[in-house]
Amino acid sequence: ILRAVNLNKAFFMGEAIYAVNNVSLTVGKGEFVAIVGPSGSGKSTLLSLLGGLDRPISGDVILDGQRYSKLSENGLALLRRRHLGFVFQFFNLIPHLSALENVALPMRFNRLARTAVTARAQELLETVGLGSRLRHLPLQLSGGEQQRVAIARALANNPAVVLADEPTGNLDSKTREEMASLFEKLNREQGQTFVVVTHDEGLTGCAHRVIHMRDGQIEKIA
Amino acid sequence: ILRAVNLNKAFFMGEAIYAVNNVSLTVGKGEFVAIVGPSGSGKSTLLSLLGGLDRPISGDVILDGQRYSKLSENGLALLRRRHLGFVFQFFNLIPHLSALENVALPMRFNRLARTAVTARAQELLETVGLGSRLRHLPLQLSGGEQQRVAIARALANNPAVVLADEPTGNLDSKTREEMASLFEKLNREQGQTFVVVTHDEGLTGCAHRVIHMRDGQIEKIA
Numbered sequence: 435i436l437r438a439v440n441l442n443k444a445f446f447m448g449e450a451i452y453a454v455n456n457v458s459l460t461v462g463k464g465e466f467v468a469i470v471g472p473s474g475s476g477k478s479t480l481l482s483l484l485g486g487l488d489r490p491i492s493g494d495v496i497l498d499g500q501r502y503s504k505l506s507e508n509g510l511a512l513l514r515r516r517h518l519g520f521v522f523q524f525f526n527l528i529p530h531l532s533a534l535e536n537v538a539l540p541m542r543f544n545r546l547a548r549t550a551v552t553a554r555a556q557e558l559l560e561t562v563g564l565g566s567r568l569r570h571l572p573l574q575l576s577g578g579e580q581q582r583v584a585i586a587r588a589l590a591n592n593p594a595v596v597l598a599d600e601p602t603g604n605l606d607s608k609t610r611e612e613m614a615s616l617f618e619k620l621n622r623e624q625g626q627t628f629v630v631v632t633h634d635e636g637l638t639g640c641a642h643r644v645i646h647m648r649d650g651q652i653e654k655i656a
Numbered sequence: 657i658l659r660a661v662n663l664n665k666a667f668f669m670g671e672a673i674y675a676v677n678n679v680s681l682t683v684g685k686g687e688f689v690a691i692v693g694p695s696g697s698g699k700s701t702l703l704s705l706l707g708g709l710d711r712p713i714s715g716d717v718i719l720d721g722q723r724y725s726k727l728s729e730n731g732l733a734l735l736r737r738r739h740l741g742f743v744f745q746f747f748n749l750i751p752h753l754s755a756l757e758n759v760a761l762p763m764r765f766n767r768l769a770r771t772a773v774t775a776r777a778q779e780l781l782e783t784v785g786l787g788s789r790l791r792h793l794p795l796q797l798s799g800g801e802q803q804r805v806a807i808a809r810a811l812a813n814n815p816a817v818v819l820a821d822e823p824t825g826n827l828d829s830k831t832r833e834e835m836a837s838l839f840e841k842l843n844r845e846q847g848q849t850f851v852v853v854t855h856d857e858g859l860t861g862c863a864h865r866v867i868h869m870r871d872g873q874i875e876k877i878a
């Protein structure tokens with residue numbers, strides 16, 4: 435469902451730093467892929483290319499037959515809104531919207547009735563243990579609570595692929611296990627496709643496949 | 657060296673949420689204390705009270721004999737700058753300053769020569785593995801790199817106490833081990849006092865004492 439072909443992304447700081455260096459990979463529909471690797475190895479950069487949030491200097495990404503290189507900025511924004519769910523490394527919640535409104539936001543572009551949207555947003559927040567924090571603004575939430583709102587928001591639209599960058603980095607072990615079993619359950623029962631950058635062995639353990647990155651390249655696919 | 661006496665901090669969202677509920681604790685000079693607990697249990701709030709970044713609704717904090725309740729906002733700012741080092745849960749680097757300048761900043765208030773400040777900042781960044789990222793701005797760094805700059809900055813001034821909130825949440829296992837042995841080494845060789853909120857068992861393993869929080873209270877001190 436998601437394919438990367440010869441992706442390259444470099445930053446120029448006096449010399450060229452290849453954050454992503456000739457990376458190709460294929461993600462099947464319903465697959466749970468984990469990406470691991472040392473700090474600075476290019477995982478977040480790769481994820482932003484897979485999500486169309488950034489343009490490679492060469493190579494392409496194809497989601498469900500759509501080539502990113504053929505899409506305008508608006509076309510990419512539309513594709514992301516409809517087909518992708520994101521958990522960013524720094525969560526990126528909308529600061530002036532409550533937890534409930536943050537989770538409801540991706541669904542507002544669908545044809546669902548307001549009540550259905552609010553009900554689903556509430557249900558997702560209860561699933562991640564935040565039923566008592568619906569009206570809180572991001573700044574009124576703990577680090578791990580913000581991270582869980584971001585997870586709920588990424589799942590809201592039943593996206594073709596969930597791209598998650600360190601979704602459990604700020605959680606205690608019990609909550610981490612709960613999030614790992616949530617992902618595993620959605621993958622197994624609903625066929626939700628996941629691409630998860632993580633250091634969490636609870637998550638890599640659930641994955642069908644673990645991709646290792648080092649210095650911008652894919653080391654091995656185990 | 658650091659003492660909390662009957663600290664209370666509540667937020668009012670329709671009903672009162674006691675993020676910190678009658679907490680008292682004592683940290684000895686040269687001690688390495690870890691604070692663990694579920695997401696939302698009050699760890700970051702407690703740390704912000706210990707650091708004088710927030711005022712409790714009752715209770716007090718005493719650092720090296722100085723009572724926070726007796727200090728003005730300016731007095732607290734001065735105390736923080738001179739005697740405390742912080743790693744925040746979301747790093748809080750200055751966005752328009754390079755890694756080097758971010759680490760140098762706490763030292764600029766001392767009487768050190770510019771060259772000595774820059775040399776120490778560079779040395780600290782090399783110690784956390786970022787010798788090749790000195791000129792990068794925070795936005796040009798990976799999540800784990802930003803976190804390590806924040807660690808280097810917290811250590812820069814040889815503060816009386818380092819207060820760190822999830823200092824390794826965004827690091828891979830190898831880098832996490834390196835940070836844990838760095839803290840352990842500074843504690844053992846230089847008597848650096850640490851109060852570290854963490855889920856990382858590599859860090860709790862180094863601690864003299866592990867404090868457990870739950871629902872705003874200290875559960876047990878093991």
Ligand SMILES: Nc1ncnc2c1ncn2[C@@H]1O[C@H](COP(=O)(O)OP(=O)(O)OP(=O)(O)O)[C@@H](O)[C@H]1O
Pocket residue numbers: 567570573574575576577578579604605606667668669673674675693694695696697698699700701702745
């Ligand atoms: N400004 C605020 N207004 C209302 N509630 C708040 C505010 N800040 C924190 N809280 C609530 O207080 C509780 C404790 O928050 P805190 O950030 O201290 O938790 P934590 O232990 O650091 O959690 P985590 O491990 O997820 O970072 C949380 O349940 C949070 O929702």
Ligand SMILES: Nc1ncnc2c1ncn2[C@@H]1O[C@H](COP(=O)(O)OP(=O)(O)OP(=O)(O)O)[C@@H](O)[C@H]1O
Pocket residue numbers: 445446447451452453471472473474475476477478479480523789792795796797798799800801826827828
């Ligand atoms: N805008 C930029 N300008 C210059 N260099 C950058 C920029 N963004 C990232 N880099 C560099 O590219 C490399 C890869 O960054 P990336 O954020 O993808 O790493 P990562 O694997 O996600 O790391 P972490 O596990 O620490 O989050 C890093 O070494 C970083 O310093």
Ligand SMILES: [Mg+2]
Pocket residue numbers: 477478479523599798799800
């Ligand atoms: Mg990253």
Ligand SMILES: [Mg+2]
Pocket residue numbers: 576577578699700701745821
């Ligand atoms: Mg916290």
